[in-house]
Amino acid sequence: MSKKPKIIVLDDDPTGSQTVHSCLLLMRWDVDTLRTGLQDDSPIFFVLTNTRSLPPESAASVTKEVCHNLKLALKAEEINDFLIVSRSDSTLRGHYPIETDVIAAELGPFDAHFLVPAFFEAGRITRDSIHYLIIDSVPTPVHETEFARDSVFGYHYSYLPKYVEEKTQGRIKADAVERFLLADIRAGSLEKLMKLTGNQCAVVDGETQADLNRFAEDVLSAASLGKRFLFRSAASILTALAALPTQAIAAENMADYVRGGKPGAVIVGSHVKKTTQQLEKLLQADGTVGIEVNVQRLLDESNQSATLLTEILESTQAAHNAGKTPVVYTSRQELSFKDVKTRLDFGEKVSGLLMDIVRGLPSDIGFLISKGGITSNDVLSNGLALTTARLLGQILAGCSMVITPSDHPQFPNLPVVLFPGNVGDADALATVYQRLTKNTE
Template sequence: MSNKPKIIVLDDDPTGSQTVHSCLLLMHWDVDTLRTGLRDDSPIFFVLTNTRAMTPESATAVTKEVCQNLKLALAAEGITDFLIVSRSDSTLRGHYPIETDAIATELGPFDAHFLVPAFFEGGRITRDSIHYLIIDGTPTPVHETEFAKDSVFSYHHSYLPKYVEEKTQGQITAETVERFLLADIRAGSLERLLKLSNNQCAVVDGETQADLNSFAVDILAAASQGKRFLFRSAASILTALAALPPQPIAAENMAKYVRQGKPGAIIVGSHVKKTTQQLATLLQAEGTSGIEVNVKQLLDDGENQSAELLSESSEKIKVVHNAGKTPVIYTSRQELTFKDAKTRLDFGVKVSGLLMDIVRGLPSDIGFLISKGGITSNDVLSTGLSLRSARLLGQILPGCSMVITNSDHPQFPNLPVVLFPGNVGDADALETVYKRLSKNTK
C-alpha cells in the first residue's frame, strides 16, 4: 500500500463509488469487517450506511456507531494516517450537518470540513460557490431543480455558504464560511489550507476533474503536514483523492463478467423523473419484459398485500426468465402523497422490503442484475443479496458502478450487479447498460 492516507468513505447510499474502481464496498461495519477494508490494497474503501433513507436520529446513531468501530479498527491496524469523507448526494439532499457533526464528535478534532458537491459525470459543477446542475447544456442553480423540493431534504439556496447557514440553522453563518474559488484552486491552495483550524467550514468550487485533482494534491500535502480534514462531498473529489489508474476492463466490455451469457434481471425503485424516462426507453428494448409492482396496494393492508404482490411478481418473473428474456421489475410510477416525512420514509421501508423479497426469489441462474435507484441499490446489496462486502469492478457508464458478489455466495456467486443512481445518465442510459450486459446473451 502507498504511504498516502487511507481514504475512508461513509456513503449515505451505495452510489458514491461511481467514479472509482477495484476497491471494497462494506455493507457491515463491525470492527472485523472494517479491518478488512483497512487492510485492502486499494487506497480507498466505502462503508455503505444508507443513512439517507433514515430519520435524523437513526442517521446520527449509525454514523456514531461506524466511527466508534472505526476507531477500534484503526487502532488494531496501527493506522494513524487517514481521511474521512461523508459522501452524499450531488444535488445536496442528505443529513447535513448531522453526519459531519457525528463524525467530528467521534473522530475529531478536525481543522476543517469541506463541502465539495461537484460531480462531473452527473453534470454538477460549482462556480463562485454556486452549485449548478447542467440541464440540456444550461447550468441551472440546484435550488431551482426538482431535487431542492425533495419532501425530506428540501432547501432554498444554491449559493453554498447560504445553504450551510440554512442547514445549520444559523449556527454557521454564510459570512464565516471559507470559499475556495476556481481561481484559488487553480493557483494553489496549500498555504490557505495550512491556516485552517477549529473545524472551519469551507466550500469548494469545481468545473472539471482537473480542478479537484489539483485541490486534492494540496489537501494531501497539508494532511502530510499534520492537518486533519473532513469532507462532505459527492463522488468526484474521491477520484481526485484516490488517484487510481484506468479501470481494468473498459465499460463497453463488461459483458465478460455476465454469468454464462444468461439474461439478467432489472429492479427499478427510484422515482425521479429521469428514472421514469429511462424506464420507458428500456421497456422498448428487445429481450426485456416489464413487470409493474403496484405499491399503492401497500397503503391499505401491508402484510397481506405484500405477500400477494410478492407471489404475483415472482410468478411473472419466472415466466419471463424461462422464455430467455430479462424481467424489468419496477414500482408503479404515480406520485403518492404522505402527511409527513416520517410516513413517507416508513412507506419507503415497506416498498423496499417487498422489492428485496422479490430479489431473494430471483432465479439463481440470472446472468446479471441491474438495480436502479440509490436506496434500492443499497438494499439490494445488504438485504436482497445479504452481502457483507463486495468488490467494485468499475463503471459501466459514467456514474454507474458495477460490483461482483463473492464466489462463495450461497445463491448468486460471482454475480455482476450494477448500482445505477436515480438521477444519472440521459434518457437512453438504462437501455445502454442493459445492451452492454446482454450483448452476448444466448
C-alpha cells in the first residue's frame, strides 16, 4: 500500500483527540498554522473549530473558511493524499449535515461520507445501525437518553438511517443510506467500499475497537486505490485510522508534567448530569476548594460580571495561597430561555466570564483541568490564547492532556486536561485530580 494519507480532523469541540496522542491541536486555521499541522510528523492533526457552540450559519461559515485555507495549505505543501474527518459528538449532537455539506462542496467530490459515532472508551456502540449508550451495563438507544432531548441538537431516532433522514429533512431517505453492519466489517468491506460513488451516505457499526480497526484498514486500502472518503465520526475511528503506537507516558505518571509539584485549578462549565455527579465527588477530595459561579447574576442587566469576576479571583487566589486547588464551577440549576439564540448568547456570556477567570488564575499553578467540551475549547483558544498545543495523551480513557508551549507568556509548559462533559464514571474527575496531585500530597 502507498504511504498513509494525512488525517485532518475538523473538531467541533476540543475533545475529539481523546483516543490519540503526540499530535498537534490547532486553535487557529490561517494557512500558515494549517501548514504547521501538515508538516508535523504525526499522521493526524486536529483543527479545533468549536462549531458546536455556534448557530448553524456561523458553523457553516467557519467550516467554509477552514476548508478554503486548507486547500491553499495542501497546495503549498504539495499534499494530495489526505482524509478529512468532521469529528463530532458520540451522542449525535452537532451540526450535521451542515458541516459535511460544506466540506463536500469545498474539498470534494467525495465517493462517500460515513457516519461512525461509536466511541468505546465512553460506552457508545453501534449495532445493526442502531446507536447505543451503555448505561449501567445496559445498551440504551441514544434517542432514549438526555442527549436526544438537547434543546439545540435534539433528535428522535437511534437507527442511524432514520437519524440521517431526520437531520437532512428528507433530502437523504433512510432507505438510500448504505449500511456497514458488523458482519460486513468483520468479513472485509473493501469490495463494498470500492463501489461507493457520488458522496453516498453510509453508516458504520462498531462494537469493539477491533471492528473499526478492520474497517479502517479497508478504508485506507480503498483510498490508496483512488477512492475519496469523508467521515462524520466520534473519536474511536481516529484511533483506527491513525494507528499510533502506545502513548509514551502512562496515564498514572502524568503528574510528572505538573509544574513545581504545585496545586492546580479546575474550571467546570459542563452542565450534563454526569458532570454534576463528578463535581460532587471531586469536591469531597482532599485539597480542593469549591467556588461556585452563580450564572443567574449574569442575567441582571447591571454590570454584575465585573463584580462576580473580582469575587471569584479573590477566592481562587486565597485557595492557591493556602496550598489548595480551587474548583471553579458554574451553578447547576438549569435556566430556561425564550429561544435557541438567546440560550447560545447567554452561553457566550458565561464562557466569557470563565475565560476571564482563567486569565486571572495565579501564574504558578501546577496544572489546569477544564471540564466540558466547549469550555475546554474556549480555555485553549481564548483563556490561554494558544495557536497550537501538543497532545501528550490520555490521562484517563477519553480525557486528553495537552501542554502549553514553553514560550507562553503567562503559563509556560502548563499541563491542561481536556475533560468532556459526558465521559467517565462518577469518580472520573476525582481520579484525574488524584493522578495529577500524587507528587504533591
